[in-house]
Amino acid sequence: xxxxxxxxxxxxxxxxxxxxxxxxxxxxxxxxxxxxxxxxxxxxxxxxxxxxxxxxxxxxxxxxxxxxxxxxxxxxxxxxxxxxxxxxxxxxxxxxxxxxxxxxxxxxxxxxxxxxxxxxxxxxxxxxxxxxxxxxxxxxxxxxxxxxxxxxxxxxxxxxxxxxxxxxxxxxxxxxxxxxxxxxxxxxxxxxxxxxxxxxxxxxxxxxxxxxxxxxxxxxxxxxxxxxxx
Amino acid sequence: xxxxxxxxxxxxxxxxxxxxxxxxxxxxxxxxxxxxxxxxxxxxxxxxxxxxxxxxxxxxxxxxxxxxxxxxxxxxxxxxxxxxxxxxxxxxxxxxxxxxxxxxxxxxxxxxxxxxxxxxxxxxxxxxxxxxxxxxxxxxxxxxxxxxxxxxxxxxxxxxxxxxxxxxxxxxxxxxxxxxxxxxxxxxxxxxxxxxxxxxxxxxxxxxxxxxxxxxxxxxxxxxxxxxxxxxxxxxxxxxxxxxxxxxxxxxxxxxxxxxxxxxxxxxxxxxxxxxxxxxxxxxxxxxxxxxxxxxxxxxxxxxxxxxxxxxxxxxxxxxxxxxxxxxxxxxxxxxxxxxxxxxxxxxxxxxxxxxxxxxxxxxxxxxxxxxxxxxxxxxxxxxxxxxxxxxxxxxxxxxxxxxxxxxxxxxxxxxxxxxxxxxxxxxxxxxxxxxxxxxxxxxxxxxxxxxxxxxxxxxxxxxxxxxxxxxxxxxxxxxxxxxxxxxxxxxxxxxxxxxxxxxxxxxxxxxxxxxxxxxxxxxxxxxxxxxxxxxxxxxxxxxxxxxxxxxxxxxxxxxxxxxxxxxxxxxxxxxxxxxxxxxxxxxxxxxxxxxxxxxxxxxxxxxxxxxxxxxxxxxxxxxxxxxxxxxx
Numbered sequence: 001x002x003x004x005x006x007x008x009x010x011x012x013x014x015x016x017x018x019x020x021x022x023x024x025x026x027x028x029x030x031x032x033x034x035x036x037x038x039x040x041x042x043x044x045x046x047x048x049x050x051x052x053x054x055x056x057x058x059x060x061x062x063x064x065x066x067x068x069x070x071x072x073x074x075x076x077x078x079x080x081x082x083x084x085x086x087x088x089x090x091x092x093x094x095x096x097x098x099x100x101x102x103x104x105x106x107x108x109x110x111x112x113x114x115x116x117x118x119x120x121x122x123x124x125x126x127x128x129x130x131x132x133x134x135x136x137x138x139x140x141x142x143x144x145x146x147x148x149x150x151x152x153x154x155x156x157x158x159x160x161x162x163x164x165x166x167x168x169x170x171x172x173x174x175x176x177x178x179x180x181x182x183x184x185x186x187x188x189x190x191x192x193x194x195x196x197x198x199x200x201x202x203x204x205x206x207x208x209x210x211x212x213x214x215x216x217x218x219x220x221x222x223x224x225x226x227x228x229x230x
Numbered sequence: 231x232x233x234x235x236x237x238x239x240x241x242x243x244x245x246x247x248x249x250x251x252x253x254x255x256x257x258x259x260x261x262x263x264x265x266x267x268x269x270x271x272x273x274x275x276x277x278x279x280x281x282x283x284x285x286x287x288x289x290x291x292x293x294x295x296x297x298x299x300x301x302x303x304x305x306x307x308x309x310x311x312x313x314x315x316x317x318x319x320x321x322x323x324x325x326x327x328x329x330x331x332x333x334x335x336x337x338x339x340x341x342x343x344x345x346x347x348x349x350x351x352x353x354x355x356x357x358x359x360x361x362x363x364x365x366x367x368x369x370x371x372x373x374x375x376x377x378x379x380x381x382x383x384x385x386x387x388x389x390x391x392x393x394x395x396x397x398x399x400x401x402x403x404x405x406x407x408x409x410x411x412x413x414x415x416x417x418x419x420x421x422x423x424x425x426x427x428x429x430x431x432x433x434x435x436x437x438x439x440x441x442x443x444x445x446x447x448x449x450x451x452x453x454x455x456x457x458x459x460x461x462x463x464x465x466x467x468x469x470x471x472x473x474x475x476x477x478x479x480x481x482x483x484x485x486x487x488x489x490x491x492x493x494x495x496x497x498x499x500x501x502x503x504x505x506x507x508x509x510x511x512x513x514x515x516x517x518x519x520x521x522x523x524x525x526x527x528x529x530x531x532x533x534x535x536x537x538x539x540x541x542x543x544x545x546x547x548x549x550x551x552x553x554x555x556x557x558x559x560x561x562x563x564x565x566x567x568x569x570x571x572x573x574x575x576x577x578x579x580x581x582x583x584x585x586x587x588x589x590x591x592x593x594x595x596x597x598x599x600x601x602x603x604x605x606x607x608x609x610x611x612x613x614x615x616x617x618x619x620x621x622x623x624x625x626x627x628x629x630x631x632x633x634x635x636x637x638x639x640x641x642x643x644x645x646x647x648x649x650x651x652x653x654x655x656x657x658x659x660x661x662x663x664x665x666x667x668x669x670x671x672x673x674x675x676x677x678x679x680x681x682x683x684x685x686x687x688x689x690x691x692x693x694x695x696x697x698x699x700x701x702x703x704x705x706x707x708x709x710x711x712x713x714x715x716x717x718x719x720x721x722x723x724x725x726x727x728x729x730x731x732x733x734x735x736x737x738x739x740x741x742x743x744x745x746x747x748x749x750x751x752x753x754x755x756x757x758x759x760x761x762x763x764x765x766x767x768x769x770x771x772x773x774x775x776x777x778x779x780x781x782x783x784x785x786x787x788x789x790x791x792x793x794x795x796x797x798x799x800x801x802x803x804x805x806x807x808x809x810x811x812x813x814x815x816x817x818x819x820x821x822x823x824x825x826x827x828x829x830x831x832x833x834x835x836x837x838x839x840x841x842x843x844x845x846x847x848x849x850x851x852x853x854x855x856x857x858x859x860x861x862x863x
Binding site for chain 2: 047052053054055056057059170174175178180181184188191192195199
């Protein structure tokens with residue numbers, strides 16, 4: 001309850017901020033699977049933005065040794081990271097700490113960011129005993145909103161995967177399913193989406209959160225499942 | 231290594247000046263880089279706005295660099311993938327000198343000022359690369375400011391790149407020992423009226439320099455004792471340059487060390503001093519060098535040698551991003567002067583002509599649109615002589631024109647294959663015959679006559695009694711205006727060559743032969759525009775002969791031109807520039823310049839602009855067909 005109020009107050013402050021002055025962390029996680037309770041994070045990739053500017057050098061990329069032994073086969077196929085590769089990787093605790101430090105004072109941005117957020121929250125809670133509750137923005141929601149507003153063409157509405165959305169916006173999706181490359185692709189999508197929002201005079205973080213807040217569970221894990229046709 | 235950084239490193243590695251740097255250095259640049267997206271139409275830098283804080287490198291898309299001068303837009307350049315902008319303003323810290331607008335959705339990498347300055351300080355390759363581009367832009371600015379006033383005096387020089395330092399260095403150098411008092415040194419400078427002294431140590435080695443500035447700043451302004459030795463106020467170290475180095479190198483060193491004097495060394499000894507003032511003088515004089523050179527020549531061979539510099543001048547203009555119309559204006563001006571000189575030689579050779587005459591340039595020369603050496607296309611009008619003298623007058627002018635033809639050949643102008651030259655008796659005629667020719671062509675427009683009209687109606691007087699030219703033009707414009715049939719024939723000719731765009735907007739190229747996979751810019755692009763604009767000019771009685779001047783004059787008189795003027799001007803400039811650039815490459819390789827280009831050799835931006843241009847031509851041709859529908863065969 002206390003936390004809830006705090007967040008509400010913070011929101012009223014952050015809402016007035018201009019998008020151009022705001023620091024974002026565009027994040028993508030790779031997971032052992034999509035089961036919220038059993039699966040784990042195996043890689044975190046993130047890149048920073050200030051407003052529309054992508055900061056090429058401000059990147060975060062760590063691979064994690066998962067606690068679960070049940071490594072799902074389809075995940076291996078998606079990410080091409082094999083369990084043996086991961087065995088040499090560090091434990092997740094320090095990595096999560098680093099990530100919290102890296103994303104400090106930033107808004108989280110992601111493609112279907114709820115999925116990443118769900119896993120990050122859980123892992124951080126179990127590993128570090130800390131509540132991780134950042135503001136988060138879902139690029140897919142903004143994309144859909146722009147279609148609804150008639151700013152992006154209607155025939156884009158059946159696109160959900162990161163790859164399809166990138167291609168529809170003339171962005172080359174490189175090295176799909178590598179956490180950092182996907183974060184970079186998402187950042188480029190976000191960059192263009194913000195340009196569209198700027199055209200219709202949407203400049204504040206508050207407006208941005210109204211359109212694309214990933215905080216509420218409007219979109220469930222299901223979407224991400226669709227997004228990765230297996 | 232992180233993949234996304236690697237990708238950007240690979241991109242940077244492919245473009246100068248980063249290609250000279252090690253992976254390690256490029257990596258250190260990349261991590262400081264940011265990436266921006268500018269939707270089409272975004273102004274990235276604003277003329278007279280805040281100085282640039284970044285070097286912008288275009289990853290995708292393209293930008294237009296332009297200046298606004300008294301509400302007129304002057305396009306300076308187009309830049310596309312791999313090109314950069316923002317450097318001059320970044321270096322100087324001055325407000326941005328031009329507007330930069332994205333002409334397509336554009337992605338740029340932005341490298342912060344500090345990172346660039348660091349590279350410049352540490353790596354000479356980077357410094358030289360940027361200074362070189364900086365210098366050319368700097369020269370370009372001077373050029374542009376001049377060009378609105380006079381054509382020829384605005385040719386920017388190759389001189390900086392070809393003149394050795396020793397040619398312009400001040401040879402009057404006085405050295406004084408380092409213990410000389412400031413008072414004595416100042417006295418010496420006054421007595422010899424020089425602005426600097428070289429200070430040498432006890433072994434006679436130059437260790438520093440004192441200038442007027444040192445005296446003002448370090449002595450007068452700070453009330454220093456004038457009995458102090460000069461070594462206390464000298465500027466050091468003194469930067470040297472070899473007498474054989476090019477002036478450009480001197481400029482680079484002055485910029486690098488932020489000084490205005492360099493010591494010129496020849497064979498290990500002091501030979502002189504070169505100052506930034508000397509260099510400015512050099513630039514100030516240079517624009518008219520060729521012209522001055524031509525004026526003093528007394529033989530065709532001498533003219534030929536002077537004319538040889540033209541290719542270098544054109545090359546410089548191209549590299550400085552001059553507009554095609556400015557390049558052709560300069561070429562025309564120089565060619566006109568060569569011809570005038572040769573005509574003067576002819577007058578000297580054959581004595582004053584029996585009656586006034588006027589030498590006419592035809593075709594592209596008449597339109598002031600010559601690129602590299604083109605064929606002779608000319609004619610001569612003379613005042614109608616009394617019948618008794620007719621034969622003698624004709625004989626004089628035939629010898630006169632034959633001499634001119636031969637000497638033009640010496641200067642590198644090959645004869646016209648169709649013999650459209652003043653030396654051909656048919657095209658060396660009194661005014662009344664010219665009027666007869668013109669009326670014949672207009673009243674009986676068929677076959678050959680139409681082609682002749684297209685060549686001759688761009689006539690421009692370049693020497694002699696220009697009232698003859700005026701008289702003939704009055705006559706032409708008087709009779710041509712309402713000749714619908716004749717104009718219809720011209721329209722027919724103007725739509726004959728369709729732009730080479732296929733159904734899917736692909737370029738249609740030659741299918742076989744010497745120019746396989748290429749397209750002819752002149753026939754498919756330039757000629758249709760020239761023909762359409764000539765037709766409109768004849769319709770409206772416009773006296774100008776150059777296509778761009780005709781468009782300007784037509785703006786207020788012709789509805790089609792009023793609607794499309796800017797687009798046509800832009801398309802025409804673009805095609806001309808593409809052709810000049812291509813021809814210049816050919817000339818550099820020692821080949822004969824032609825009009826063919828391989829569309830695949832163009833950048834994406836150029837391809838796009840070329841397609842736009844062809845679509846515009848197509849549209850104009852459709853309008854023409856509509857307007858003259860009864861006449862088009």
